[in-house]
Amino acid sequence: MSTLRRVRGRFCTFVAIALLCGGLLHTVRASAQAPSLPSWNDGPAKQAINAFVKEVTDESSLKYVDPEDRIATFDQDGTLWVEHPLYTQAVFALDRVHELALQHPEWNHQEPFKAVLANDASAMAWFSESDWETIVAATHAGMSTDAFREIAKQWLARANHPRFHRPYTDLVYQPMLEVLEFLRANKFKTYIVTGGGQEFVRVYSERVYGIPPEHVVGSSILTKYEYQEGKPVLMREPKVFFIDDFTGKAIGINLFIGKRPCAAFGNSRGDQQMLEWTQGAGGAKLMMLVLHDDPEREYAYGPADGLPDTKVGTFPDSLMAEANGRGWVVISMKKDWKRIFGF
Amino acid sequence: MSTLRRVRGRFCTFVAIALLCGGLLHTVRASAQAPSLPSWNDGPAKQAINAFVKEVTDESSLKYVDPEDRIATFDQDGTLWVEHPLYTQAVFALDRVHELALQHPEWNHQEPFKAVLANDASAMAWFSESDWETIVAATHAGMSTDAFREIAKQWLARANHPRFHRPYTDLVYQPMLEVLEFLRANKFKTYIVTGGGQEFVRVYSERVYGIPPEHVVGSSILTKYEYQEGKPVLMREPKVFFIDDFTGKAIGINLFIGKRPCAAFGNSRGDQQMLEWTQGAGGAKLMMLVLHDDPEREYAYGPADGLPDTKVGTFPDSLMAEANGRGWVVISMKKDWKRIFGF
Numbered sequence: 001m002s003t004l005r006r007v008r009g010r011f012c013t014f015v016a017i018a019l020l021c022g023g024l025l026h027t028v029r030a031s032a033q034a035p036s037l038p039s040w041n042d043g044p045a046k047q048a049i050n051a052f053v054k055e056v057t058d059e060s061s062l063k064y065v066d067p068e069d070r071i072a073t074f075d076q077d078g079t080l081w082v083e084h085p086l087y088t089q090a091v092f093a094l095d096r097v098h099e100l101a102l103q104h105p106e107w108n109h110q111e112p113f114k115a116v117l118a119n120d121a122s123a124m125a126w127f128s129e130s131d132w133e134t135i136v137a138a139t140h141a142g143m144s145t146d147a148f149r150e151i152a153k154q155w156l157a158r159a160n161h162p163r164f165h166r167p168y169t170d171l172v173y174q175p176m177l178e179v180l181e182f183l184r185a186n187k188f189k190t191y192i193v194t195g196g197g198q199e200f201v202r203v204y205s206e207r208v209y210g211i212p213p214e215h216v217v218g219s220s221i222l223t224k225y226e227y228q229e230g231k232p233v234l235m236r237e238p239k240v241f242f243i244d245d246f247t248g249k250a251i252g253i254n255l256f257i258g259k260r261p262c263a264a265f266g267n268s269r270g271d272q273q274m275l276e277w278t279q280g281a282g283g284a285k286l287m288m289l290v291l292h293d294d295p296e297r298e299y300a301y302g303p304a305d306g307l308p309d310t311k312v313g314t315f316p317d318s319l320m321a322e323a324n325g326r327g328w329v330v331i332s333m334k335k336d337w338k339r340i341f342g343f
Numbered sequence: 344m345s346t347l348r349r350v351r352g353r354f355c356t357f358v359a360i361a362l363l364c365g366g367l368l369h370t371v372r373a374s375a376q377a378p379s380l381p382s383w384n385d386g387p388a389k390q391a392i393n394a395f396v397k398e399v400t401d402e403s404s405l406k407y408v409d410p411e412d413r414i415a416t417f418d419q420d421g422t423l424w425v426e427h428p429l430y431t432q433a434v435f436a437l438d439r440v441h442e443l444a445l446q447h448p449e450w451n452h453q454e455p456f457k458a459v460l461a462n463d464a465s466a467m468a469w470f471s472e473s474d475w476e477t478i479v480a481a482t483h484a485g486m487s488t489d490a491f492r493e494i495a496k497q498w499l500a501r502a503n504h505p506r507f508h509r510p511y512t513d514l515v516y517q518p519m520l521e522v523l524e525f526l527r528a529n530k531f532k533t534y535i536v537t538g539g540g541q542e543f544v545r546v547y548s549e550r551v552y553g554i555p556p557e558h559v560v561g562s563s564i565l566t567k568y569e570y571q572e573g574k575p576v577l578m579r580e581p582k583v584f585f586i587d588d589f590t591g592k593a594i595g596i597n598l599f600i601g602k603r604p605c606a607a608f609g610n611s612r613g614d615q616q617m618l619e620w621t622q623g624a625g626g627a628k629l630m631m632l633v634l635h636d637d638p639e640r641e642y643a644y645g646p647a648d649g650l651p652d653t654k655v656g657t658f659p660d661s662l663m664a665e666a667n668g669r670g671w672v673v674i675s676m677k678k679d680w681k682r683i684f685g686f
Binding site: 068232233280 | 411488532541542545549555556557559563566567568574575576577590593594597598599600601602616619620623
């Protein structure tokens, strides 16, 4: 911490002098800026981040990138916050099923709701994509966008993680928050590109990650423009509009941002195409994958690297092979991170 | 011009002093900033813009808006640039039909292509939405996103407007460029929200309007992730994905930006819901519609206000009635604008 403070102090003096000198400002800005990455151990991952930022911000470098093209994209679940034992938004959906069941007595005899209401974990583990779509349609649609945001906000304020006994929004990875800040300090625009619901993540993205709603790209359902008491509302319809996962992440980046990222961070097979798409154009590029290999402080799952297999945030051997083949950097939570959480 | 220069000079001195004073900076920033609106005549439209900006940037005002929530959305065709006698992108599509006809001899006997190839203006005037979809599918799909951008760029570099004999990207309204700049100088994020093609507009939005690709919301077709020679490409498919017009403009704003605008600018019935959606939430709001009532310097069409009727950029009486009823400000090109173009 004292190092960080010292660096920050120097930086402030630096800026003050630069502003007074006027003409020098441009050159001064060219080098990578604090804050550094205090929660990262020295090692190949930290070095890769520092080297990349140095390269794209150094005007004398062949790989210099103009500030307006400094785009970095981050998967959320398992990359920025905890996704085990279950994606946070899936927990939200299951909680909503319990809450709404009073108005739906038929759910007691109707799958997939029956399994949810019976807390039948083994049945839920085998839910198909269509089961989840049914649950999302029943729990995420039928209200206005404003009403949905309020529902999500209230749930996030009261729900706790079963192992860490803290609000889900506390369970963000401190080292990744530092990467977000470090990139933004170097004039990057940081985006979330998540398979999760865009409207759900936008509720807390600014507060938790410093990422404004307009920088959240995610999955969405259809909305319909209607008038209620003379005022326009957007009603959420029980129909999928866009799935921002796998190839959808590259498609979503092109659709919502319209520029190729310089850097992309993920942790599972759903992030493969986002990293490929990032690397696919020329210039300085940084592709990173978080490997959950720390069962003591967080979780351990792969099945890459012989870690336990999982259906939530799968990191298969094929992804590890691609990472190695293409020069993507794998972040070991155990080795690369001094601490996992900010608390 | 000399006034503008004087104002700018004062502004620079102002900023320099403010930076040296440090602590004063915050207060100083609170008031509306230059540049002003030199191509606007004094009148209710110019006053409305100035009053709105003053209100949202004055920290002592009840209607003060935090910089991160200062969002302004602009329709493009007929609001930022000329749309008569035909939308620029429609001209592009028709030109592409002529270019591609050599590879499609069957088009000579097949509508809607036959009418295009015969330059049958009266038949084209009656093209249905489905005719246009067929033309867009044939001319805007079947290539990668990168290839499409290059095609659009090259066309824009060589095509000229039939009346003004200049590149289409010259035909932007100088007074509106000044509004964009004025808002950005006051920390607004300016977005284009167009019924036109998102990918098409992104080709020139930064250069022409100072609006980066990520701030362009528009209509789009499906894209598909594929590999070509080991590299990922996004192939444009001949299928509509999203129509950003009418209710689609409100839906698009929520989808792509996730925040309600404080200000919205349009000129036709396709902008109705964007203005309603903007006004629908509390706070300081500015809704404006450009009325094309200047046949000498540009065009005259409505049919509102007894102007000639048109199928391109229709401003119906019902929209004028809604504007009057809801306090939207109508900009008269003839009365409010000192000059139309920058050339």
